[in-house]
Amino acid sequence: MKFLDEFRDAAIVRALIGQIRGATTRPWTIMEVCGGQTHTIVRYGLDELLPRTVTLVHGPGCPVCVTPIGMIDLAIELSTRPKITLCSFGDMLRVPGSTCDLFDARAAGADVRVVYSPLDALELARREPIREVVFFAVGFETTAPTTAMVVHQAARLKVPNFSVIAAHVRVPPAIEAILSSDDNRVQGFLAAGHVCTVMGIDEYRPLVEKFKVPIIVTGFEPVDLLQGVAMCVAQLEEGRAEVENQYARSVRNEGNVAARGLMAEVFTFVDRRWRGFATLPKSALALSDRYAAYDAIRRFGLTQTRANEPIECRAGEVLRGLLKPLQCPAFGSSCTPDHPLGAPMVSAEGACAAYFGAGRLAAAATEAK
Amino acid sequence: MCLGIPGRIVRIIDEQGLRMGEIDFGGVTRKVCLAYVPEALIGDYAIVHAGFAISRVDEQAAARTLELAREIETQLAEENE
Ligand code: SF4
Numbered sequence: 001m002k003f004l005d006e007f008r009d010a011a012i013v014r015a016l017i018g019q020i021r022g023a024t025t026r027p028w029t030i031m032e033v034c035g036g037q038t039h040t041i042v043r044y045g046l047d048e049l050l051p052r053t054v055t056l057v058h059g060p061g062c063p064v065c066v067t068p069i070g071m072i073d074l075a076i077e078l079s080t081r082p083k084i085t086l087c088s089f090g091d092m093l094r095v096p097g098s099t100c101d102l103f104d105a106r107a108a109g110a111d112v113r114v115v116y117s118p119l120d121a122l123e124l125a126r127r128e129p130i131r132e133v134v135f136f137a138v139g140f141e142t143t144a145p146t147t148a149m150v151v152h153q154a155a156r157l158k159v160p161n162f163s164v165i166a167a168h169v170r171v172p173p174a175i176e177a178i179l180s181s182d183d184n185r186v187q188g189f190l191a192a193g194h195v196c197t198v199m200g201i202d203e204y205r206p207l208v209e210k211f212k213v214p215i216i217v218t219g220f221e222p223v224d225l226l227q228g229v230a231m232c233v234a235q236l237e238e239g240r241a242e243v244e245n246q247y248a249r250s251v252r253n254e255g256n257v258a259a260r261g262l263m264a265e266v267f268t269f270v271d272r273r274w275r276g277f278a279t280l281p282k283s284a285l286a287l288s289d290r291y292a293a294y295d296a297i298r299r300f301g302l303t304q305t306r307a308n309e310p311i312e313c314r315a316g317e318v319l320r321g322l323l324k325p326l327q328c329p330a331f332g333s334s335c336t337p338d339h340p341l342g343a344p345m346v347s348a349e350g351a352c353a354a355y356f357g358a359g360r361l362a363a364a365a366t367e368a369k
Numbered sequence: 370m371c372l373g374i375p376g377r378i379v380r381i382i383d384e385q386g387l388r389m390g391e392i393d394f395g396g397v398t399r400k401v402c403l404a405y406v407p408e409a410l411i412g413d414y415a416i417v418h419a420g421f422a423i424s425r426v427d428e429q430a431a432a433r434t435l436e437l438a439r440e441i442e443t444q445l446a447e448e449n450e
Contacts (some may be wrong), residue, residue: 001375001395003431004375006431007435011442015444015446036372049373076382117402117420117421119420120420136415142418143419145405146419146421148419149402149405153385153387156386157385163419194416212399220373223438246434247434248434249428249430250423250424256424259405
């Protein structure tokens with residue numbers, strides 16, 4: 001397929017690995033922020049092809065994973081109320097809340113449905129006017145514009161029985177939190193190409209100036225990721241710290257102007273606690289007062305519980321890049337995709353699921369022998 | 370969910386005031402919202418995420434990225450000779 005196959009070309013991949021090997025004189029630790037990137041890296045084994053001096057750590061870029069358990073509990077509680085139809089992306093329904101997940105709620109009689117696009121949820125509301133259709137909206141700045149559009153469309157078409165639980169989060173506050181923490185070891189970032197497709201790259205300039213770390217806006221295919229790593233290593237070796245754009249075929253400096261415009265109208269920044277992180281200032285998007293009528297949290301008077309994560313699950317450390325999935329004692333034993341203990345094992349973008357899917361446990365066992 | 374992938378726009382329609390269209394992903398066609406890519410035309414490639422096109426793929430930029438990568442390949446091949 002065009003724009004996919006060329007960016008998976010094995011000869012180019014080998015050449016880029018050679019380039020990185022030749023350019024690296026010291027050990028460097030680089031974090032890829034997006035869960036989609038983590039999957040490409042693990043699936044193609046890019047981390048194993050890189051010289052040992054270059055360590056890739058996986059970041060918090062799985063939106064399902066960073067959604068706090070209290071938010072999931074809130075959605076589960078709402079789904080059990082009469083006349084409610086709760087919809088979300090498939091991954092979200094399997095993330096454990098403090099007692100069960102949304103699929104369990106469905107098995108117990110709640111009307112919980114999987115949608116592919118937020119527009120499907122709005123369509124459902126129009127088809128079934130006697131039900132209250134609530135879209136549980138998770139995702140980074142890539143997904144937030146899709147929610148903005150349906151909320152705007154619901155208001156325009158005056159759909160009274162539609163609302164959203166807005167659980168969207170922003171990437172820059174998470175990068176800031178990682179760089180500010182005492183145990184940080186990340187020296188450069190591959191920023192998420194699709195987040196920047198929407199937001200542009202200016203948000204990253206203050207971070208580069210404050211923390212003096214290179215940030216490379218990077219795409220999702222093997223060639224993209226290795227080119228991103230090569231650009232990052234080049235900056236680190238030369239002592240530079242700049243924002244560079246590897247993913248120019250999709251990312252313009254100003255981002256997607258139409259999407260940003262509607263996001264600014266529909267959302268407002270709020271502080272939020274993330275799974276694995278403390279409360280991060282201005283890290284989340286809630287519906288603005290203008291669209292309060294479509295805010296399920298206000299419409300149904302919902303409050304977040306302060307439930308804690310199961311102690312066995314080390315998702316917090318995995319999400320901050322402090323622990324690799326294989327270092328979690330539960331990985332592959334008490335925690336598998338069929339019986340996940342934590343969100344990173346559930347989501348298609350979670351680091352633990354990526355490792356499991358790529359058969360890393362078996363590989364590690366063979367190596368140990 | 371976050372794995373935006375590129376596809377080719379094959380149809381553009383208006384649905385209740387929204388710019389919608391059909392995008393072909395290597396043989397599989399899906400309905401997609403095109404409101405965020407007002408500049409995109411039939412035949413263009415767009416990156417699609419959660420049922421929305423979020424950017425029109427800049428073919429020249431794509432070609433430049435690949436060219437840069439291929440130069441490295443040639444360089445390395447020469448060094449190894
Ligand atoms: S392997 Fe399972 S228990 Fe361990 S961090 Fe990942 S999700 Fe949590």
